[in-house]
Amino acid sequence: MQKVTREALIEKAASLLANGTVTSVLAWKKGEFDYDITPALFTGEEEMHAELVWNDFCGANLSKYLVAKTKKAEGKILVFLKSCDTYSFNQLLTEHRFDREKVYAVGIPCCGMADIDKVKAISGDGIASIECAEKIKVSTIYSEGAAEMDLNDVLLERCESCKSKKHVAYDELMGEEGEILDSHRFDEVERLEAMTPDERFAFWQEELSKCIRCNACRNVCPACTCEVCVFNNPASGVESKAPVNDFEEKMFHIIRAFHVAGRCTDCGECSRVCPQNIPLHLLNRKFIKDMNECYGEYQAGETVGQRAPLVDYTLDDLEAGEVFERGGDNA
Amino acid sequence: MQRIGVFVCWCGSNIAGTVDVKQVAKALENEPGVVYSTDYQYMCSQAGQDMIVNAVKEHRLTGIVVCSCSPRMHEQTFRKTAAKAGLNPYMVEIANIREQCSWVHKDMIVGTEKAIILGKAAVAKVNLNAPLTPGESPVTKRALVIGGGIAGIQTALDIADAGFEVDIVEKKPTIGGKMAQLDKTFPTLDCAACILTPKMVDVAQHEKIRVFSFSEVSEVSGFVGNFEVTIKKKARYVKEDICTGCGACVDKCPVKKVPNEFNLGMDNRKAIYIPFAQAVPKVATIDPNACNMLKAGKCGVCSKVCTAGAIDYTQKDELVTEKYGAIVVATGFEPISMEKFDEYAYSQSKDVITSLEFERLTNAAGPTQGKLLRPSDLKHPEKIVFVQCVGSRCASCAEKGKEYCSKICCMYTAKHAMLTRDKYPDTDVTVFYIDVRTPGKNFDEFYRRATEDYGVKYIKGMVGKIVPEGDKLHVQGSDLIANEQVHIDADLVVLAAAIEPDKSARPLATMLTASMDTNDFFTEAHPKLRPVESPTAGVFLSGACQGPKDIPETVSQAGAAAAKVIGLLAKDKLLGNPCVASSDENMCNGCSSCANVCPYGAITYEDKEFRMPDRTIQVRRIAKVNPAVCQGCGCCTVTCPSGAMDLRGFTNSQIMAEVDAICK
Amino acid sequence: MKVTYFPGCTLKNKAKDLDRYARECAEILGITLEEAENWQCCGGVFTTAGDEIATKLSSVRVLKAAKEKGEALVTVCSACHNVVKQTNYAMQNDRSFADKVNRYMADEEPYNGETQIYHYLELLRDVVGFDKLREKVVNPLKGKKIGAYYGCLLLRPGKVMGLDDPENPTVMEELIRALGAEPVVFANRNECCGGYVFAENPELAKKKSTAVLSNAKANGADMVITACPLCKYNLQKSASDVPVVYFTELLAEALGVKESCNE
Amino acid sequence: MNKKMLAEEIIRISGTDPKKCMKCGKCSGSCPAYDDMEYHPHQFVSMIINGNVDPLMVSESVYSCLTCFACAERCPRGVEPAKLIEAVRLFKLREKGKNRMSAEDVSAFCDADMPQQAIVSAFRKYAK
């Protein structure tokens, strides 16, 4: 797949700004470090030349930011969407979370994004600068010269198991359109399913014990756009600032996964941002896999206006207890 | 902070025999919010209730917990008691320590321990109870009946006789429906017209009934007691109020070859027509697809001969909006198309007909003036074969047939067979059947008469193929009892086509937010206990739109629906169930999940302006629950991702408090 | 348009004219029938049992060959069409069957019923279109009253074959009309001719074939057309004097290439 | 193999569910080979449900079925009796040495006009 260059993005944005189609541009800029790329709103061309970033670390899914930004913006916002981001975009539209008229969506091809932890594993800590070209060149404060690596060797897990290079929503597409891929995204879920309950318990105990309740997963999640989160709402009965007991984190993650079940597009942002590297996407994928198997294939965000499995039913759905029997014994 | 009184009932020895009521009262005394706790032999007795009233006054109670029998037994009683004491009735909670404690546990220690926990849970809940007031809404004292067949007619007459106004909307030019097309009715063999047309006249003459014929419902809004309905009166190009129904226009109309739908296309009508002699309203209608004047601007004969001046070629569809308190659906049925069953050669031979066509062939007002002549050559058929269950009980392919039993075919086939043998004893009549289903008063006797007295041959088996050859229909079928394949050269074959809901029912259900089953029959609010109500409040069901029905059943259901409507319209105000869902607009995301699962269509959305902390105004889509429509199941509350939706009387925090109290 | 063509064994032998006419007419209508390489006999009948694998492999092979070329597969013989289509349906819908077949053919890429299959009649109706066909007719068959005999294999099971309404088909009647002749609808057009049972019980086959043709005749047919060599054989052996020809022969006649085909 | 297992095996081979049958007899009303069968399509269904398969195993009826699929097409319940008959036939043929037709038999019915398809089909139906 041909990469679209940063310059092409800026040129596109500048021309749309100039002809009045949009009044602002939602894209990415550098944060504290070269690999720490964050969403940013631009209104002028110079600003974009100075700050706009488009490289192998632009994992952030911009769809979610439209909810807040469109409420404030006067005119249209241009947003750059990678193929996986377009699913979130549609899902948010299904839920009426922003006004489609206020957005000009430009689809951009994506070859996958880099996982900074994998980069560090090669380069070592203390990254001073990163250059993204044919190869990713990383120099650290501890070593002379730069470590070089292929993007394909340091892909984020979610990009390794990319479900779709196809954009399901856009006003305009840059570069060539990709296809829905036969990803192996459920392999890891299946591996866990094949374990004994004790092994699974041990696995999750290990993983979830790392949780520090920083809420990064929730804050980045494009399905978590609630005006007030239940975990911040005293009337919900599950509000918590500090955990009461050890179960609290567990409950947080189950409830969060349940809340986004049927709405989660499997964009993988939760795992990408987790500072503790908990594979949170596995919880979401477990729900997706179960729903696919029990109620028929469903991809949230594929089109606008879909009815998700949990707000639907058929008269002969399987019983709650039967969910374990489908497809042989997985215990 | 609440001031809660706890009242532990002995229920004689029913509770006190296994639960130490004194200890329960004592244990609950120390629960948060409890300021008074006592026990008594029979809380539900007058003395017991007085005790509660006095305690409320004396201890300035704001909430009450009664530890007694099931709330399904006495919740209403104690709510009234609370009201008597000046408390909001919804400040009462019951701890069920009889059915779910003393009666199922034998050990006093175990029973007492559990009763205390159940009491604690109730106290925890009351602490979070809020006074609830049922919403009130006015009732428009007028009913709408959709469909003017026997079901709609009977419902309308019954409602109107009770003194309420009723409008009937009928899509055809006349009311009367399927029954008007029938010849005789089983099991008494009354003439259908003789018993139906007087009712049609009653409708026409009733001062409380208006008939919108040749009209359709195009929009419905509102809720129980307060519906607003837009009715589309289709242009009939004849002024209904002026036309006298004299028929002069029909006589003179030069366009003669329009298939007559009333006789199912077996003869022709004019471009201007009155469907049948007893039509109500008896008014002519012009068929714009056939009329030369409307198609090409040439002719105008009807206008010239009409002395009343009723013809109006410029008439347009007209929209009428009216308010109603209740809506009755009576959209009826249609026989299914025989297109997919051509093994019976329906499309190949005019002499293969459906049972409804047979009705017209034997009806004195039908295309053959009641003489049984077969359509192809108008000869008297000497051998007739009836085939039952054509398309009914067919599970193999949804687009072909219907999985259900159409219920009426066994009886009308017996009727047809019997009447044929009665009028034409020389006719050989054979019926192929799978099962003969005759549950109903005098039904089986009727069927037996067909075979025993009239000599109708019943063959258990099914026809597999009909081959028209020459002027015969070669019928090949199975006789399962004789274990042989039978071949009959018949002159006429009558197919008992399955019946299905009228095609207009599905879009209507969407407008009404009334639910339907997979076959497009309307769903009843409860299959046993609320069979004539739709789950959507204020929408009632009459006749075959709810499921296959014969005339007696239809008329009884029509009357029952009318009784329900009268009960509703007799009220000046509707008191709702206050335990309904409500959405906190500050938390609602407007995502529509709740509306997806609401079985009653109680949730709508609106854009609302919010003033933000930075003084800007933001517009956000939010959910609104109509408390008059919501029935309080709470399904939306779980679907709501933000927790904005909650259920009054069973709030998230109340239930969590109960869980906490039990698990403490 | 180029399609992969599966003639089947009979069309290479006893039914050569069915084949010749079909190819020639297709060319006129802008479609090239390119014979599949190394095709094998379809086996004549489809065995409905899901655990019968070996007998269906020849169909899978030709389906795969078409898939590899990215072409649709066209058949003319009703029996071949039935076997290939039913096999393809099983490959699409019966997971365990498809898995077994794919395992059996392990050296090759798995096949899951991707190939589009047309019967020649479908090609005429859905790809060429009867209106276009009518334009190409140079020798309209005016005044001929022709009965279309479908038999079983073209239509049933209806859910699988999807060629037409199994109880009230119209494709051949439309073809007859397009060629300028008058179709005669007769109820026995989808009743069995006796099929392979003639080998065991010739009397039964004769009885069935006679019933078909007498019904056609009673409804006024001068001639009956068919797409199936076995039907044609059985019908011709029956006691009737109604001529039975392949539909492609009629097509060739109307398109004016019948003579050249026979040269 | 006991009766019940035999019936179950036949149902498995057929891939259809005879329990869906409502005993309407449309299969036997449709069957063009009815008069040449000892057991008729509806009896196949009923006997297999009842586990009474032995008489079917020794009956000639299975060879009379034309596999014309009329019963399957018209069955209102999707039972498709032809598939059950096919399953019994296969079960018989799969037993060792139970081929009904051999190459020598062909000359008996072969004539000059006979299409190749006829021989192939007959072998599929009458031999393994």
Add this chain to the structure above:
Amino acid sequence: MQVKEFKPLIVAFCCNWCSYAGADLAGNNRADYPADVKIIRLPCSCRVNPMFILKAFQKGADGVILCGCLPGDCHYTSGNYYTRRRMAMLFSMLDFLGIERERTRVEWVSAAEGAKFAATMNDFVATVKALGENKRLEDLRCKK
């Protein structure tokens, strides 16, 4: 030292129209089931939020059972169908986390099935008893 018998804590969520009435009927018939079962009355099984179940476990419940009307009989026509989907998904998730699948259950009990209600509770209590105390849900986060 005598080992104290393990008394499980069971929370049962019952819908008002069918299963709560079924529980009442069990009482009317003086059916016998363990006092470990504590019933919370709700309008419909679809009112049960997964949060309630998790909360119960968090607070020390050893088993949670949901009872609703038989499919097709829901007082609100479709509530239990949604319950069925939600709980199938939730239970599968709990199992995925290694939590004993027997600790959660959904049963459909009609208002006429007092005996079934009691039998269901007896069976469920016995099952949970055999599992022992609910440790996993409480301890999941702590490393051993």
